[in-house]
Amino acid sequence: MNAAKQKQLSASMEDYLEVIYHLSGSGMVARSKDIAEGLGVSRASVTGALRVLSEKALINYKPYGVVTLTDRGRVEAYKIVRRHRVLESFFIDILGLDAVIAKESACRAEHALGQQVIGRLRDYIEFITAREDGDVALEFKQFYHKKQLPDA
Amino acid sequence: MNAAKQKQLSASMEDYLEVIYHLSGSGMVARSKDIAEGLGVSRASVTGALRVLSEKALINYKPYGVVTLTDRGRVEAYKIVRRHRVLESFFIDILGLDAVIAKESACRAEHALGQQVIGRLRDYIEFITAREDGDVALEFKQFYHKKQLPDA
DNA sequence: TTGCAAAGTTAGGTGTTGCTAACTATATTA
């Protein structure tokens, strides 16, 4: 029951972990500078975050060293990425929102919604897109397009 | 262009404003103690928040005085309440989630989603519930209930 | 190989949001 390990991550730390996941996923090693750019924070802030994530045993990190995810870190990061993906998919595929808005909104909402909501949302997307009896997403697109038109 | 007025509210301040809205809505005057209880924070924290909201001209407040919303405050508060309601309705009426989970999730997500997302979500709820051609919400309920059953 | 630019860290500071403890003001009620 190591104290550093058990408390759940802040939204901020989730963001760091998510970026590290994406950077190390694409072949690259996660470099401090890229993390900073990815999140729009200073390099100094990244150093602080890396220390925290390292204390929580989510990343392997030593000053001036390379950053990699631990097994636990990868699991945690993937949970966040999955939440993000479900939300983004919902915003785009069900609500028909613009891709940029969808991504930004997913980034902010992914920290606020628990597994119960995300899981149900995933089911909902599956249900609507797999549904044989009429294309609900398309119908909705027509619905809100009509709504937005001027009355004339 | 008063500096205090233009910056947008933090999630915290939105929460305070929302509680004040609800308290003053139900006939009562918003009392510091009730705000504290409503948000689960100390009375001292409430005092600090009231000062901030007062500086932003969202509430009328003087030490030891009564708290009321200004016109601008009521408008801002109502925006937040509306976001909350749309989310809660979506979670309950579309996703079929438990009322408690729905309320908690709406409380957290209401600060993360902008008017574009909320507006589209409102349209979606309207579209699905008003739709003549089959009850999608009910079908989905059956869908995820079946999903959750053990395989045997 | 040395010498410089880029990357990373440290030190110190700010703003936000919360806390507790101790104080003051207000309201109740005996």
Added chain:
DNA sequence: TAATATAGTTAGCAACACCTAACTTTGCAA
């Protein structure tokens, strides 16, 4: 109206998440 309980405030502190400026380390190129 005076005592006392309740409500509200102040002061002081802590955690978090960020910043800039100055420093150190690293790696590449001449």
